[in-house]
Amino acid sequence: MPSLRRARGAGCHCLGLGRPRRGRVDRGAVRPVGFSLRWQRFLQADRTRGLHRALRADPAGDRSPSRAVRSPRPAARRLPLRNSRQAAGGAALDRHHQDLRQRPARRRPHARRRRPPRIPRSRLQRGDPCADARRQPLERTQRPPQRDGIPPIRPDGPRARYAPMNVVAAFEAEAARRTHQTAIVDGQGRAITFGDLAARCNLLAAAWRARGIGRGDRVLVAMGLGIDLYVAMAAAWRIGAVVVFPEPAMGLAGLRHAARTTMPKAFLAAGFYRLLGIALPELRGLTLKLTPHDRGAGNDEISAVEATDAALISFTSGSTGSPKAIMRSHGFLATQNARVADLVRPTREGEVDLVAFPVFVVANLALGVTSVLPNWNVRKHDGANVASIAAHIRRHGITRVLVPPSICERLANLEAPPPLSTIFTGGGPVFPALLERLALKLPGADVVVVYGSTEAEPIAHLHARDVRDEDRIAMQQGAGLLAGAPISEIHIRLEHDEILVTGEHVNKGYLDPRHDAANKRLIDGAIWHRTGDAGRIDSLGRLWLLGRHEARVGTLYPFPVEVAAMSWPGVRRAALIGVAGCGVLAIEGDGRHRHEWQARADCLGDLVVRQIDAIPLDRRHRSKVDYAMLSKKLK
Structure with missing residues (x-):
């Protein structure tokens, strides 16, 4: 029996197509029909279709070379078999096509996916917002693991694999239990x-x-x-x-x-x-x-x-x-x-939290803790009605509060504040005087001060009971503001007194890459976030805040001066700012102590005390000094 390659050649030759061309067949190339192996096979099947039908109609018919196989086509299209060699080749070609019909169907190649338009590298380096927006479809297929600091689960090769997950799965599990x-209880009680x-x-x-x-x-x-x-x-x-x-x-x-x-x-x-x-x-x-x-x-x-x-x-x-x-x-x-x-994980069942920060509401949903939302305008924390807040706490049986310092100020002003087990506060500086007032009005409450930023939350925390007498004296003498011990999952370093942090929960980049150059640092292969705050680490490993690094006036940072001034008589709020190259200490308070303020300010540095009716605060939590607005107000 002739081999398959010989049979193919003989079959093609007997049908008048010639022998197939040897060598690789480029599927993408454009060639004449006679030189394409795919087209040769198509023509072979087309020209022998009549032969196959005749064989199926008469399986026991005579296949001798002397008898021509009758085709159902018209007589003029009959295909005679002239000699034994051509008959053998035709039979082998018939068996070959029968084998092809018995093979499984060949899968068609997938359609090529349409690629997003290419963005010039120069525009990406400049941080073009339009280029960033057009790059949005690439996020589904190109997800660099270093963007959010999440390492690949199995880095098996150039295309790392990731375990499927969803942040809402933890809430669904708690909802089932x-x-x-x-x-959630909203501000109207629903x-x-x-x-x-x-x-x-x-x-x-x-x-x-x-x-x-x-x-x-x-x-x-x-x-x-x-x-x-x-x-x-x-x-x-x-x-x-x-x-x-x-x-x-x-x-x-x-x-x-x-x-x-x-x-x-x-x-x-x-x-x-x-x-x-x-x-x-x-x-x-x-x-x-x-x-x-x-x-x-x-x-x-x-x-x-x-x-x-x-x-x-x-x-x-x-x-x-x-x-x-x-x-x-x-x-x-x-x-x-x-x-x-x-x-914030509760130590007992049945805790009910008053939460003013959305990030803590999301955490409570995953923990299975009831969250009560504020009943005041969160854009004006300093204008909240404290009596309404106290009634809100008693009505819903709230045991813990997570509120900014401006709300803690109002709770501390109540004659008989509602009983609370824990107070979490943050979003602005919490001065020692406020901690002392809260401890006096709520002696059984655990007051926790949380330090963090939008890019890294949390960084450190401090329990009011851990503040020692020597720490209070140091803050009154200009040592800064104690923020407490950093959490174990974060790394802190100081560069020119500025606090830099990195960790798995520290954001590694902004949506607009133009902001990364000023706020991110690449050190030893790790991306560090520049908080913009100045600080120092004491011998016990605790973090002390000195204020905004860029708000330094000469050699003086804001917090050492402001925290010390907050302990002076008649001072409600203080802010250090530079005006025309001179250090100005703006004080909001009782003006009858102005001469005493100036005398104490001289002990801290070359400062000029100016009394002001109201120091402008930030728009989010109404707890931090808005230095830009204060500068305009003083000028």
């Missing part, structure tokens, strides 16, 4: 259980998925701090979308800045905020408008995303310049929640 426990919150999240995620929201899509949120906000955030994370949360303290300016910076796909709003989609020019082009009251059908599964997939884009307070966009991944949020949980 605590179905009937209250999860409550929702963990089970109902998970059910609403499921329906909302199904509705948004049906409308085209999927993994990596950015959703700009414009809603008040209420139950609907956290339902919407959990629903967006459930389907893998990215929540864009503008800075609330900036109002409409913050919303417009977020829209320009992130270029979202959809706009999520409730109530009168929905009108902003028409009123603001940055939002008119968004045709996909979502509400927290959308309802879908069916059970929506949690999307398994990678640890480096973006989950949240928030903004800094803008107290030191333009608000910077920070992108947090699912892995980063899970790590941050774990660090916050180490700090």
Whole structure:
């Protein structure tokens, strides 16, 4: 029996096509039909189709070379077999085609994916915002592990693999265990259980998925701090979308800045905020408008995303310049929640928290702790009604509070504050006088001061009971502000008195890479974040804050002078600032002690005391001095 290669050659020769051309066949090349092996096989099959039909019709027929096989085609198209060699070749070709029919079907090659437009490297290095926005589709396929500091789970080769996860999975697990426990109570007293919150999240995620929201899509949120906000955030994370949360303290300016910076796909709003989609020019082009009251059908599964997939884009307070966009991944949020949980995890069941910080509400949902939202305007903490806050605490049985120092000031002014087991405060400097007043009014409460920033939260914490008498004396004499011991999961270093931090829960880069050059440092292969705060480490390993590094006046940092001045008689607030090259200590308080203030200021340095009616504070927590506004006010 002739070999298959010989049979192919004989078959082709007997059909008048000639022998196939040897060598590789380039599928992508354009060749004449006669020189393409694929076309030769096609013509072979076409010309022998009649022969095959005849053989199937008469299996026992005579195949001798002397008899021509009758084809069902017209007589003029008959294919005679002239000699035994051609007959043998035709039979071998017939068997070859029969073998091909018995083989499994060959899979068609997948269609080539359309690649995003290439962005010039020069524009990426300059940090062009338009280039960053066009780079958004690349985030689904190109996820550098060093962006959020999440190392690959199995770095097996050039394309590292990541374990699927979702930050909302921890909340779903707690909701299954605590179905009937209250999860969130809003400022008006409306409550929702963990089970109902998970059910609403499921329906909302199904509705948004049906409308085209999927993994990596950015959703700009414009809603008040209420139950609907956290339902919407959990629903967006459930389907893998990215929540864009503008800075609330900036109002409409913050919303417009977020829209320009992130270029979202959809706009999520409730109530009168929905009108902003028409009123603001940055939002008119968004045709996909979502509400927290959308309802879908069916059970929506949690999307398994990678640890480096973006989950949240928030903004800094803008107290030191333009608000910077920070992108947090699912892995980063899970790590941050774990660090916050180490700090706020309750020691007993039944704790109810009054929470003014959204990051702690998210952590409480994963811990299964009930969160009560503020009943005051969070944009004006210093104008909150303290009697209403006390009634809010008693009405809902609140045992712990997580509030900024400005709210702690009002609680300390109450004659009979409600009983509390723990007070967490942060977002601004907490001076020793406030800690003493809280300890006097709430002797059984554990007061915890948390130091951190938007990029790294938390960094250090301090229990008021751990402040020694010598620490209080040192702060009154100009040693700075004690922030406590750094947490074990963070690394701190000082460069020219500036505090630099790194760790798994420290953000490694901003959405706009132009901000990285001024706020990030690459040291020994690790990315360090420049907090902008000056500090020092004492012999016990505790961190002392000296104030903003750029706010130094000569050799004096703000906090050593301000903390000392806060212990003087008649001083409600103090701020050190440079005016025309001179150090000015602005004091808000009783002017009858002005001469004593100047005498004490002379002991700290070459300072001029100026009394002021009100020192401007930051817009977010109303606890930090707004030095830019103060400079304009003094000038």
